[in-house]
Amino acid sequence: MDGSIVNSRAPKLAIDSGACGSLTIDLAALCRNYDKLATIVAPARTAAVVKADAYGLGAAQVSKALYGRGCRYFFVAHFIEALRLRPQLSGDATIFVLNGLLPGNEAACADGGIVPVINSLDQLQQWSDLARSLQRRLPAVLQFDTGMSRLGIPPEDRGAVATHLRASDAIDIFFVMSHLASADDVGNSQNADQLAEMRRVAAEFPGYDVSFANSGGIFLGGDFHGVMARPGIALYGGAATSGVANPMEAVVRLEVAVVQTRTVPEGARVGYGGAHVTKGRTRLATIAAGYADGLPRSLSDRGAVYYNGIRLPIVGRVSMDSTTIDISALSEGALSFGSMVEVLGDHQTVDDLARDARLISYEILTSLGHRFHRQYR
Numbered sequence: 058m059d060g061s062i063v064n065s066r067a068p069k070l071a072i073d074s075g076a077c078g079s080l081t082i083d084l085a086a087l088c089r090n091y092d093k094l095a096t097i098v099a100p101a102r103t104a105a106v107v108k109a110d111a112y113g114l115g116a117a118q119v120s121k122a123l124y125g126r127g128c129r130y131f132f133v134a135h136f137i138e139a140l141r142l143r144p145q146l147s148g149d150a151t152i153f154v155l156n157g158l159l160p161g162n163e164a165a166c167a168d169g170g171i172v173p174v175i176n177s178l179d180q181l182q183q184w185s186d187l188a189r190s191l192q193r194r195l196p197a198v199l200q201f202d203t204g205m206s207r208l209g210i211p212p213e214d215r216g217a218v219a220t221h222l223r224a225s226d227a228i229d230i231f232f233v234m235s236h237l238a239s240a241d242d243v244g245n246s247q248n249a250d251q252l253a254e255m256r257r258v259a260a261e262f263p264g265y266d267v268s269f270a271n272s273g274g275i276f277l278g279g280d281f282h283g284v285m286a287r288p289g290i291a292l293y294g295g296a297a298t299s300g301v302a303n304p305m306e307a308v309v310r311l312e313v314a315v316v317q318t319r320t321v322p323e324g325a326r327v328g329y330g331g332a333h334v335t336k337g338r339t340r341l342a343t344i345a346a347g348y349a350d351g352l353p354r355s356l357s358d359r360g361a362v363y364y365n366g367i368r369l370p371i372v373g374r375v376s377m378d379s380t381t382i383d384i385s386a387l388s389e390g391a392l393s394f395g396s397m398v399e400v401l402g403d404h405q406t407v408d409d410l411a412r413d414a415r416l417i418s419y420e421i422l423t424s425l426g427h428r429f430h431r432q433y434r
């Protein structure tokens with residue numbers, strides 16, 4: 058790995074910038090992940106889901122890098138994300154809004170050349186009304202609920218949607234789509250149930266292309282690929298499928314500075330609430346990241362960081378801006394004030410940290426704070 062390059066340079070860069078930690082986003086690894094997914098789903102196309110600021114990694118940087126790799130389709134969740142991303146990308150990139158539009162946002166959406174995902178008959182009617190008043194066809198994606206009960210046109214409204222589309226050609230449908238609820242769990246029967254329901258949708262809307270797979274769906278096989286896959290987490294290095302080795306490359310590294318070290322006797326209380334009591338003489342270090350930086354409080358007395366490959370357990374409660382670790386496993390003086398410890402990197406993946414925190418990788422990535430020095434490679 059080329060991690061040593063980062064290890065030798067990151068501390069100085071971070072500290073020079075005034076930050077106490079260094080968040081490195083490897084755009085080359087991101088692009089290799091994109092290529093890997095694109096190869097699996099070809100000849101179907103591979104979009105990129107860049108909602109929530111590309112899962113915390115920077116929607117503009119991530120989208121531009123993937124555009125350079127050939128990606129032309131980008132999904133955000135909220136309309137405001139599309140408004141912010143639109144000027145960052147070339148005109149031949151298409152931006153889709155998964156949550157659709159709130160009443161009143163239609164004109165701005167049409168104006169911005171942004172494509173809404175229509176989730177209800179109401180939204181379809183409003184979008185059609187606008188198309189008629191502008192006297193031009195407007196693009197859209199139709200999302201159907203195939204069993205998740207979250208977003209999308211429910212089964213009982215399909216007939217009315219079909220009637221609406223037959224009566225008017227105001228809307229230019231890119232494709233119809235649905236979202237899988239259990240795609241990370243290969244053995245879950247909900248996947249086959251949703252696929253069967255998606256096939257019923259396709260039969261009721263003949264002639265339209267289908268988009269179905271998120272990251273997990275890509276690994277469920279060709280039946281789930283349709284014409285366009287919509288991966289998010291797998292692009293960013295997270296595991297798409299639980300219980301199997303993750304084939305994706307890590308994209309994020311996080312190193313955080315030690316701001317103080319100390320040696321305490323047996324029986325010392327560590328952190329808020331005195332929740333941790335040392336069982337013997339213990340060497341401790343306090344690092345400059347806490348729950349406000351995305352180290353979840355649920356890592357209290359559970360998670361760990363690494364230094365030179367050695368696991369250093371978190372002791373006591375994670376604070377807002379700092380976290381205390383037990384460095385007794387290191388030889389005395391190996392780590393000192395200003396040293397950088399690895400939170401995410403060669404020894405700890407985003408899924409490892411999520412497991413310790415009893416969260417999912419998505420929550421870890423989207424929570425990584427803005428007090429670190431961010432560098433894109």
Ligand SMILES: *Cc1c(COP(=O)(O)O)cnc(C)c1O
Binds near residue numbers: 108272
């Ligand atoms: C978030 C989202 C995705 C991407 O999901 P991942 O599991 O991160 O790949 C795809 N489609 C829809 C509708 C989503 O909401």
